[in-house]
Amino acid sequence: MSLSDPVLANDVLAQLFTEARTHVQWQDRAVSDEQLQALYELAKWGPTSMNCFPMRLKFIKSPAAKARLVPLLAEGNQAKTEAAPVTIIVASDHAFHERLPVLFPAAPAARDMFAGDQALRDATAFRNSSLQAAYLIMAVRALGLDAGPMSGFDAQKVDQEFFAGTECRTNLLINVGYGVAEKLYPRGPRPGFDEVAEIL
Amino acid sequence: MSLSDPVLANDVLAQLFTEARTHVQWQDRAVSDEQLQALYELAKWGPTSMNCFPMRLKFIKSPAAKARLVPLLAEGNQAKTEAAPVTIIVASDHAFHERLPVLFPAAPAARDMFAGDQALRDATAFRNSSLQAAYLIMAVRALGLDAGPMSGFDAQKVDQEFFAGTECRTNLLINVGYGVAEKLYPRGPRPGFDEVAEIL
Numbered sequence: 001m002s003l004s005d006p007v008l009a010n011d012v013l014a015q016l017f018t019e020a021r022t023h024v025q026w027q028d029r030a031v032s033d034e035q036l037q038a039l040y041e042l043a044k045w046g047p048t049s050m051n052c053f054p055m056r057l058k059f060i061k062s063p064a065a066k067a068r069l070v071p072l073l074a075e076g077n078q079a080k081t082e083a084a085p086v087t088i089i090v091a092s093d094h095a096f097h098e099r100l101p102v103l104f105p106a107a108p109a110a111r112d113m114f115a116g117d118q119a120l121r122d123a124t125a126f127r128n129s130s131l132q133a134a135y136l137i138m139a140v141r142a143l144g145l146d147a148g149p150m151s152g153f154d155a156q157k158v159d160q161e162f163f164a165g166t167e168c169r170t171n172l173l174i175n176v177g178y179g180v181a182e183k184l185y186p187r188g189p190r191p192g193f194d195e196v197a198e199i200l
Numbered sequence: 201m202s203l204s205d206p207v208l209a210n211d212v213l214a215q216l217f218t219e220a221r222t223h224v225q226w227q228d229r230a231v232s233d234e235q236l237q238a239l240y241e242l243a244k245w246g247p248t249s250m251n252c253f254p255m256r257l258k259f260i261k262s263p264a265a266k267a268r269l270v271p272l273l274a275e276g277n278q279a280k281t282e283a284a285p286v287t288i289i290v291a292s293d294h295a296f297h298e299r300l301p302v303l304f305p306a307a308p309a310a311r312d313m314f315a316g317d318q319a320l321r322d323a324t325a326f327r328n329s330s331l332q333a334a335y336l337i338m339a340v341r342a343l344g345l346d347a348g349p350m351s352g353f354d355a356q357k358v359d360q361e362f363f364a365g366t367e368c369r370t371n372l373l374i375n376v377g378y379g380v381a382e383k384l385y386p387r388g389p390r391p392g393f394d395e396v397a398e399i400l
Contacts, residue, residue: 051388065400134334188251197257200265
């Protein structure tokens with residue numbers, strides 16, 4: 001790619017980065033299962049370490065599933081999640097190494113390395129499912145939808161409710177739909193380059 | 201945005217997701233300081249929890265800085281990092297809460313909440329700097345550059361060398377430049393939707 005890849009146009013950069021916002025109020029407009037599958041088909045290509053791919057997803061869409069999730073959220077997150085067409089539960093599978101022989105056959109010893117080192121496995125699962133959550137957020141925007149990521153919820157209860165009997169641990173939630181731009185708060189400031197970065 | 205936001209064109213989706221690759225060999229073609237600043241100016245807009253923004257960056261570009269970093273990497277990562285025009289050290293500042301009064305004035309109690317809960321602070325720093333690393337990777341691609349993220353290095357030594365006297369901990373590294381497409385390995389497989397996701 002690269003040599004032939006252009007800098008993306010300003011309207012594309014606006015949609016993905018410079019004008020994109022975290023939404024908290026949602027239009028009454030559905031998101032289809034086909035859109036959710038398209039979302040996965042984009043986000044899955046984002047890179048993870050040794051292609052370990054620890055992200056596991058529950059797309060909470062039906063009223064019955066919403067009713068299981070909403071009471072487990074921080075109070076400030078309940079109304080907006082109730083109103084969102086879809087809420088994605090992004091979890092980390094801490095048994096991700098069992099799939100490495102298929103996902104990363106180039107390193108046959110990788111499965112056993114992770115099997116024998118719980119701390120490394122936990123850090124790898126958490127880091128890489130977080131990377132994958134960000135790819136999801138960017139893919140939501142790339143598909144013309146809006147995202148509202150959240151980390152205020154009772155993680156243990158969400159794990160019990162949606163991932164019992166597995167080694168999956170809920171990492172964060174992402175509301176998805178078509179936001180109401182008029183209801184946005186003012187945008188938070190970001191640090192200047194020199195406050196957090198340095199060229200050496 | 202949303203209602204007026206289109207699904208991005210296929211060539212854009214290819215550059216960001218479907219055809220983008222992790223590069224391991226690099227053309228002898230420089231990346232300017234202006235490109236690195238443009239990269240930050242895009243990635244900084246990706247959302248973090250309570251706008252906590254724990255990401256701290258060192259852009260390793262000069263031969264002197266490269267010579268400090270390369271010996272601290274896993275052997276398999278040394279040659280490609282030596283050859284990359286720039287290597288970004290992405291760290292998590294575990295004292296990120298000190299900036300919350302400026303970054304998230306809507307919640308005046310947030311600084312003290314994090315100050316009193318080290319486990320919450322550590323998880324928040326790690327999760328959100330990982331999200332921000334993924335925004336960086338997507339921004340690299342949006343600017344027509346290639347990325348090569350890595351997690352094989354001696355994190356304690358990198359911390360000592362580049363972040364002594366701070367609460368910053370190195371999370372991952374990203375080589376940046378113009379990749380050599382002919383030198384790519386075959387692409388790793390990804391799980392099918394039904395293997396890792398469910399619509400409820």
